[in-house]
Every structure is written in structure tokens, then in C-alpha cells.
Amino acid sequence: MKQHHYMFDYLDDLQHACADLEEMGIEHRNLHVAHNSQLSLDKRHLNGMGYFHDNDMVHSALRGFLFGILVAACTAFLLSTWLGHLEVGFIVTGFVTLIMLGFSTWVGGLIGASHDNWRLAPYHDQLSAGxxxxxxxxxxxxxxxxxxxxxxxxxxxxxxxxxxTGESPFEGGWHLREKEIKQVA
Structure with missing residues (x-):
């Protein structure tokens, strides 16, 4: 599957396009709308992006996992060199490398949770403009x-x-765009 991106100035036009696409046979769940007001999307019965598609958590966690593999391999090599002669050296090495792998994946996910999804980052300014x-x-x-x-x-x-459609840690740029926190007046 592939995703096609279309920019709209007005939600009314987008709503008509979604209706036409659904008449063509595209399922409602395959239409995702990024807009600065989730309430406007809900009123029009349009699919918002959802939490995992709106931010970069999954994408960044995958990148953290790949980084963690490198760190865990280096850690395993060093620990097995230092502790290889001990009976518990294998257990300690395995435990520490799993901790390193999990930690880097977790940190990657945390970084991605506060940044725009890599698919939406190029449209950040347009989405902010409505x-x-x-x-x-x-x-x-x-x-x-x-x-x-x-x-x-x-x-x-x-x-x-x-x-x-799928998440790949090799897609998108390495510069993440930080999400704006909306102030409620």
C-alpha cells in the first residue's frame, strides 16, 4: 500500500473529496485528515490522524531500537571481554545488553512523542495556518x-x-520538528 497526500484550503472541499473517494470504494478507515482542530473533524465525521500517526513516536522508537542494537553489541563485546572469565559474566552481559536495547527504544519513543510525524512535518506551517x-x-x-x-x-x-504506509526507520529526515503546544484561552 501507498499513501497519497493532498493539501486542501477548506474543510468543506476536503469533506466532498472524502465522500467521492468513499463512493469509489476507498474505505473510510483509509482516509486520514490532518487539521489543527480535531473538533472540526469530529463534527464533519472525518478521520483524524490519531495519536500514533500525529506524532513520531513509533518511527523514532524504531530508530532508537536500531541505535540500541549498536550500543548493545558494543556493550556486549566490552562486558564479555571484561567478565568473560566469570561464571555469571554471560548472565550479566545479557541483562545489561537487554537494558541498553530497551532504554534506547524507550528514549527514541519519548523523543518522537514530542515531535511531528515525519509525514506531516513538511506541512507544519500550512497546518498551523488552517x-x-x-x-x-x-x-x-x-x-x-x-x-x-x-x-x-x-x-x-x-x-x-x-x-x-508502513513505518520504516530509514524514511524521513533526521531533523524532527517539535510539536507546538496549543494554549487554551
Whole structure:
């Protein structure tokens, strides 16, 4: 599966596009909308991004896990060199490397929880200005049909990019964009 990203200026236009996509056979759960007001999305019965798609926690935890593998391998090598002659050396080495692996994954997840998802980071300024991003999950059979329909029927939407559906620690840039904390007046 692949994700296609479309930028909309107005939620009414986005809502009509979602209705047309659902009529075409795209399931409601495959339409994700990023907007600065979750309440506006709920009133229109549009799928928001959800907590795990709105921030970069999963993506960053995977990166932390990969970093943890390197740190755990170095730690295991050093500890086995220092403690290899002891009977409990193997147990201590295994325990410490598991702790290092878990800690780096946890830290990666914490870092990602306070940052925008790597898919949404390029649209940060537009989302802050009130625009919306529609992310459509499509199969390879539906891809051409969706792009043709969106370009023909919804010219107000601009196709802003594509991304893979799954999380990969190698996708996205290394510079994370910190989430803005919204103040309630």
C-alpha cells in the first residue's frame, strides 16, 4: 500500500473529496485528515490522524531500537571481554545488553512523542495556518483511479506527495520538528 497526500484550503472541499473517494470504494478507515482542530473533524465525521500517526513516536522508537542494537553489541563485546572469565559474566552481559536495547527504544519513543510525524512535518506551517492534509491509503490497483479522480473532480486539492504506509526507520529526515503546544484561552 501507498499513501497519497493532498493539501486542501477548506474543510468543506476536503469533506466532498472524502465522500467521492468513499463512493469509489476507498474505505473510510483509509482516509486520514490532518487539521489543527480535531473538533472540526469530529463534527464533519472525518478521520483524524490519531495519536500514533500525529506524532513520531513509533518511527523514532524504531530508530532508537536500531541505535540500541549498536550500543548493545558494543556493550556486549566490552562486558564479555571484561567478565568473560566469570561464571555469571554471560548472565550479566545479557541483562545489561537487554537494558541498553530497551532504554534506547524507550528514549527514541519519548523523543518522537514530542515531535511531528515525519509525514506531516513538511506541512507544519500550512497546518498551523488552517489548511488540511488528506492522506489516502491506496492499493496498487486503486492508485491510478484515485489520482485521476482527484485531478479531475477536485482541482482545489494539490497533490503534495506520497509515502509508504508502513513505518520504516530509514524514511524521513533526521531533523524532527517539535510539536507546538496549543494554549487554551
Amino acid at each position: 489548511k488540511s492534509v488528506l492522506i489516502v491509503d491506496v492499493d496498487s490497483e486503486q492508485e491510478q483511479m484515485v489520482t485521476r479522480m482527484m485531478s479531475a473532480m477536485h482541482r482545489e486539492a494539490s497533490h503534495t506527495g506520497e509515502s509508504p
